[in-house]
Structures are given as structure tokens and as C-alpha cells.
Amino acid sequence: MAEKMEDLNLPQSAVLKIIKEAIPSNASIGKDVKAALAKAASIFILYLTSQSTQTMQAAKRKTITSQDIYDALEELEFGHFVEPLKNCLKEQQEGKAKKTADKTKLKTADQPENEEEEMEDEEEADEGEEKDS
Structure with a gap:
């Protein structure tokens, strides 16, 4: 205290x-x-x-x-505050869920969808380096 x-x-x-x-x-x-x-x-x-x-x-x-x-x-x-409080908390939780979903979308957007795509990207990068040499 x-x-x-x-x-x-x-x-x-x-x-x-x-x-x-x-x-x-x-x-x-x-x-x-x-x-x-x-x-x-x-x-x-x-x-x-x-x-x-x-x-x-x-x-x-x-x-x-x-x-x-x-x-x-x-x-x-103070019972008249209960419903507005519940609504406020619901909106806050929905906002947090949306932020979490948005962060997840950003992370997955930066990553290749599968391993084949990742390997193709690496091969293209290797080919580009060979041409520069």
C-alpha cells in the first residue's frame, strides 16, 4: 500500500x-x-x-x-455504470485484438509464403552476384 x-x-x-x-x-x-x-x-x-x-x-x-x-x-x-463500462471494455479488447492481428499480418507479409519461394529468392540473389563478378 x-x-x-x-x-x-x-x-x-x-x-x-x-x-x-x-x-x-x-x-x-x-x-x-x-x-x-x-x-x-x-x-x-x-x-x-x-x-x-x-x-x-x-x-x-x-x-x-x-x-x-x-x-x-x-x-x-452505481449500477447505471455497468453497461457503459462493459461496452468500453469490449471496445478496448476489440482494439487490442485488431492491433495484434495487424502486427501478425505485417510479420507474415514480410516472410515468403513457402520454402520454394524463399529458395527461388536465394537462387536469384546468387545469380545476380555471379553476374556482377
Whole structure:
């Protein structure tokens, strides 16, 4: 656990980015608001984690799962966040899967499709070297 409560604060830049997405473009916020929202978000995370831990321990597990988070949100009367959170996590997982698939496609595109093609490429390279000599 963190030694000081200040160690648990979220980065101000991340909090500011979230705030800017939530307010109109012509609105501004005070420095104290950034700090207050960062602290509130940290406390909410601790609160939700604590409740999730209780759910996890009741199930005799050592790992908090996303279902524990959903259950904790319901228990803490934040059930209206469950579906948007599930959708967000689904989009994130789909994005990761797409990136992985794209990386795999790039790797396979750089490699010859079969050994015969690779051997032909090597033979052509050898012939080219012989002609240069």
C-alpha cells in the first residue's frame, strides 16, 4: 500500500484530459477543481476496489475480476455504470485484438509464403552476384 495519501493521486494530466472531454470547449476550470476531481477519482477507485476485494474474498479467489467490479458497482448503487463500462471494455479488447492481428499480418507479409519461394529468392540473389563478378 502507498505510504502517503498523496501517492494515490491520479496524474493531473490524465484527469485534465478527462475533464476537457466532459466540459464545453469554451469553459475553463480552476486549478483547485483539477486537484479536487483527481482526489475524488482516487477515492472512488479505492472505494470500488475495496468493495471488489470483498466480493473476491467471498468467492475465495485471489484475483479481482471484471465481474467483481460490476458487482461492486451494483452494490454501491452505481449500477447505471455497468453497461457503459462493459461496452468500453469490449471496445478496448476489440482494439487490442485488431492491433495484434495487424502486427501478425505485417510479420507474415514480410516472410515468403513457402520454402520454394524463399529458395527461388536465394537462387536469384546468387545469380545476380555471379553476374556482377
